[in-house]
Amino acid sequence: MSESNLPSAQTEQAQAATEAQALRAQLNRWAHEYYVLDAPSVPDGEYDRVYQQLERLEAAHPELVTPDSPTQRVLGSVLAGLAPVRHAVPMLSIRTETDIEASGAQAFDARIRRELGLTDADPPVEYIAEPKFDGLAMNLRYENGRLVQAATRGDGEVGEDVTHVIRTIRQIPLALHGSGVPPVIEVRGEVYMRGADFERLNERQRAQGEKLFVNPRNAAAGAVRQLDARIAAQRPLSFFAYGLGEVTPPEAGGPQFATHDALLQQLKAWGFPVAPEVCVVHGPAELVAFHQAMGARRAELPYGIDGVVYKVNSLTLQRQLGFVTREPRWAVAHKYPPQEMVTTMQAIDVQVGRTGKLTPVARLAPVFVGGATVTNATLHNVFELRRKRVRVGDAVIVRRAGDVIPEVLGRVEDGSVRRPYVPNFHMPRACPVCGSAVVREHGETDHRCSGGLFCSAQRKQALLHFASRKAMDIEGLGEKLADQLVDQALIHSLPDIYGLQVEQLAGLDRMGEKSAQNLCDALEKSKRTTLARFLYALGIRNVGEATAKDLARHFGTLDALMAADVDALMQVSDVGPIVAASIHTFFAQPHNREVVQQLVAAGVQWSDAEPAPAAQLPLAGKTVVLTGQLPTLTRDEAKDLLEAAGAKVAGSVSKKTSYVVAGAEAGSKLAKAQALGVPVLDEDGMRALLAPEG
Numbered sequence: 001m002s003e004s005n006l007p008s009a010q011t012e013q014a015q016a017a018t019e020a021q022a023l024r025a026q027l028n029r030w031a032h033e034y035y036v037l038d039a040p041s042v043p044d045g046e047y048d049r050v051y052q053q054l055e056r057l058e059a060a061h062p063e064l065v066t067p068d069s070p071t072q073r074v075l076g077s078v079l080a081g082l083a084p085v086r087h088a089v090p091m092l093s094i095r096t097e098t099d100i101e102a103s104g105a106q107a108f109d110a111r112i113r114r115e116l117g118l119t120d121a122d123p124p125v126e127y128i129a130e131p132k133f134d135g136l137a138m139n140l141r142y143e144n145g146r147l148v149q150a151a152t153r154g155d156g157e158v159g160e161d162v163t164h165v166i167r168t169i170r171q172i173p174l175a176l177h178g179s180g181v182p183p184v185i186e187v188r189g190e191v192y193m194r195g196a197d198f199e200r201l202n203e204r205q206r207a208q209g210e211k212l213f214v215n216p217r218n219a220a221a222g223a224v225r226q227l228d229a230r231i232a233a234q235r236p237l238s239f240f241a242y243g244l245g246e247v248t249p250p251e252a253g254g255p256q257f258a259t260h261d262a263l264l265q266q267l268k269a270w271g272f273p274v275a276p277e278v279c280v281v282h283g284p285a286e287l288v289a290f291h292q293a294m295g296a297r298r299a300e301l302p303y304g305i306d307g308v309v310y311k312v313n314s315l316t317l318q319r320q321l322g323f324v325t326r327e328p329r330w331a332v333a334h335k336y337p338p339q340e341m342v343t344t345m346q347a348i349d350v351q352v353g354r355t356g357k358l359t360p361v362a363r364l365a366p367v368f369v370g371g372a373t374v375t376n377a378t379l380h381n382v383f384e385l386r387r388k389r390v391r392v393g394d395a396v397i398v399r400r401a402g403d404v405i406p407e408v409l410g411r412v413e414d415g416s417v418r419r420p421y422v423p424n425f426h427m428p429r430a431c432p433v434c435g436s437a438v439v440r441e442h443g444e445t446d447h448r449c450s451g452g453l454f455c456s457a458q459r460k461q462a463l464l465h466f467a468s469r470k471a472m473d474i475e476g477l478g479e480k481l482a483d484q485l486v487d488q489a490l491i492h493s494l495p496d497i498y499g500l501q502v503e504q505l506a507g508l509d510r511m512g513e514k515s516a517q518n519l520c521d522a523l524e525k526s527k528r529t530t531l532a533r534f535l536y537a538l539g540i541r542n543v544g545e546a547t548a549k550d551l552a553r554h555f556g557t558l559d560a561l562m563a564a565d566v567d568a569l570m571q572v573s574d575v576g577p578i579v580a581a582s583i584h585t586f587f588a589q590p591h592n593r594e595v596v597q598q599l600v601a602a603g604v605q606w607s608d609a610e611p612a613p614a615a616q617l618p619l620a621g622k623t624v625v626l627t628g629q630l631p632t633l634t635r636d637e638a639k640d641l642l643e644a645a646g647a648k649v650a651g652s653v654s655k656k657t658s659y660v661v662a663g664a665e666a667g668s669k670l671a672k673a674q675a676l677g678v679p680v681l682d683e684d685g686m687r688a689l690l691a692p693e694g
């Protein structure tokens with residue numbers, strides 16, 4: 001190397017360093033926009049291009065690699081174990097308010113006012129209300145702005161070092177953004193897995209024949225304790241910040257916050273995700289409103305919560321209130337009734353559904369979960385059952401959330417308990433109801449009874465489906481009656497239902513003359529229907545309520561639909577090859593055509609609509625959300641009207657929502673619409689949209 005080369009080599013080195021720093025800053029900004037703000041400003045391809053540029057640069061200049069480089073999230077070596085970490089400031093827990101009613105929030109406020117010596121004359125206390133995330137508490141230690149250690153809560157005093165896993169979470173900054181970064185700061189929050197990420201992870205496990213995770217919390221807990229960062233990087237974890245641990249004191253250059261809210265705002269500015277639902281509220285009524293609003297939104301939130309947390313907002317008041325043993329007096333967790341409980345699985349039965357599908361059903365020791373006592377829960381299918389590794393006699397986790405049918409999520413793992421031998425569950429070879437052969441088509445997970453409508457279980461289910469509210473809406477035709485009608489051979493095929501006579505019905509169990517007459521009236525009334533309801537009522541495989549509506553709108557008449565080939569069917573929005581094949585096969589069966597003819601001959605009727613090309617409908621392409629009680633329309637009626645006008649009716653409000661139609665006692669959806677600037681209409685406003693001028 002000649003002397004004269006040296007200065008230019010140095011320049012090149014300096015240039016590379018500057019470039020690497022610029023690329024890292026750029027990538028960190030984009031990653032923050034993408035993972036934290038949910039608002040990417042560049043396409044993924046552009047991110048990848050710059051990332052590869054940085055990788056190349058770092059490969060050519062290994063000395064330039066910094067620990068906070070986005071290329072260094074997944075570290076190579078596999079750990080032998082997790083090292084203990086003593087927390088500089090203990091990680092406390094929050095007192096749980098056992099009263100899950102509104103009075104729980106009122107009791108907390110009353111206690112705070114008493115402790116602070118406030119009288120009725122004093123103004124309401126300011127609180128911050130947060131979701132109680134269902135994940136794992138984490139302490140993230142930053143020194144001079146760089147993430148140096150991540151530790152679990154452990155027993156509150158000593159946790160475990162999981163830095164290698166936490167570094168793989170793209171939402172967590174490896175280096176703090178912006179200014180005012182103190183020499184030492186520990187950020188605390190919850191590591192969790194989003195519902196959608198959990199579903200996708202289990203989808204992958206399923207495809208690979210691997211064991212399924214029981215719920216997002218367990219999946220997150222397993223991922224956090226992974227010794228191999230490369231495996232951890234495959235488990236999609238997320239993070240919400242909600243507090244601090246050790247921090248450089250203000251007199252040594254550390255930050256000073258007046259309120260918890262100000263602290264959260266600063267954490268956001270440093271690059272941490274803070275849940276958008278967090279809000280400042282005043283007094284007990286607003287605490288109650290938050291508890292109720294979050295409870296109502298629980299099912300639609302992208303992450304799991306098991307309650308809400310109230311914290312006194314003023315940090316001065318927090319200090320004044322102090323702690324009782326291990327819990328702060330200034331915070332409380334206000335829970336919701338649990339949606340998951342543990343009970344014993346006593347047996348596995350097999351149920352036959354409307355389309356002949358055989359479902360393994362767990363018989364459970366009764367357990368109160370999700371607001372009801374549950375004794376049966378679905379196990380979905382044999383493969384799912386195997387992957388969950390549940391056997392009769394196991395302690396299992398049962399979930400019941402909202403309207404969803406209760407399901408067995410998995411068993412409670414207890415390595416110390418040796419399980420007695422229990423033979424594996426097998427699907428029966430013959431239908432338990434009709435004895436027909438049980439078949440499983442190639443590539444399908446479901447076993448089916450091949451008996452068709454010969455199978456009384458299928459007849460009963462088909463009848464119940466036909467009569468259900470969203471189908472022909474025959475009031476009074478429930479399970480007990482369907483059982484008798486089929487068992488006493490009064491109904492062999494669907495059209496028989498319209499031949500039933502008052503005298504026949506009156507002879508049945510628990511049926512008087514009067515209820516028999518009511519049922520006949522209901523049958524008569526059900527004949528005036530819509531094409532969409534009729535199609536849905538037929539119980540064609542893979543044709544749900546929404547598809548039936550799309551089909552009716554697209555074809556306009558039953559004849560046009562019945563004449564359609566697979567290609568024509570696939571022209572309908574959201575109808576793919578599988579659904580199209582189901583519909584085509586259904587109408588290709590002479591038996592099914594006969595059923596349709598007989599139903600029409602019995603007087604089932606609807607008025608044919610001109611097939612309106614979807615784009616010409618007044619609300620084509622619009623998404624509408626309904627909330628609260630409208631003055632004259634029920635929720636279903638409003639939904640029908642909107643859909644007939646081409647709108648899509650959605651369950652939750654987002655930036656993409658076109659309108660929110662709000663009635664009395666509208667809750668969080670209205671608030672969210674206002675926050676997002678989505679137009680809000682009342683019932684009259686909605687009607688105006690449906691029938692535009694002219």
Ligand code: IVH
Nearest residue numbers: 092093094130131132133136137242309328
């Ligand atoms: S604050 C001193 N805020 O609940 C208060 N905790 O029992 C420290 N949690 O271990 C915690 N969501 O894992 C706080 N918004 C939230 C929370 C939350 C969930 C968990 C956390 C903690 C436990 C407290």
